[in-house]
Amino acid sequence: MQRKENAGKLKGFKTFLQEEEGMGTVEIILIIVVLIGLVIIFKTQLRSLVNTVFEKITSDSNTVMS
Numbered sequence: 001m002q003r004k005e006n007a008g009k010l011k012g013f014k015t016f017l018q019e020e021e022g023m024g025t026v027e028i029i030l031i032i033v034v035l036i037g038l039v040i041i042f043k044t045q046l047r048s049l050v051n052t053v054f055e056k057i058t059s060d061s062n063t064v065m066s
Contacts, residue, residue, distance in 0.1 A: 039046065
C-alpha cells in the first residue's frame with residue numbers, strides 16, 4: 001500500500017516539474033533584476049551620457065531659435 005502512495009506522489013511531482021505556466025513570470029522578473037543591476041553598476045556613466053545629450057540638444061535648439 002505504501003508503495004502505491006509513493007508512486008502516486010512521484011507521478012504528481014513529475015507532472016509538477018513539467019508544468020511551465022509560471023515560467024514567463026520568472027523570466028520577466030530575472031530580466032528586470034538584471035536591468036536594475038546594470039543601471040546600478042553604470043549609473044554614473046549613464047548620468048553623464050544623458051547630461052551630454054541634453055546639453056547638446058539645448059545648445060542646438062538655441063542655435064535654431066536665433
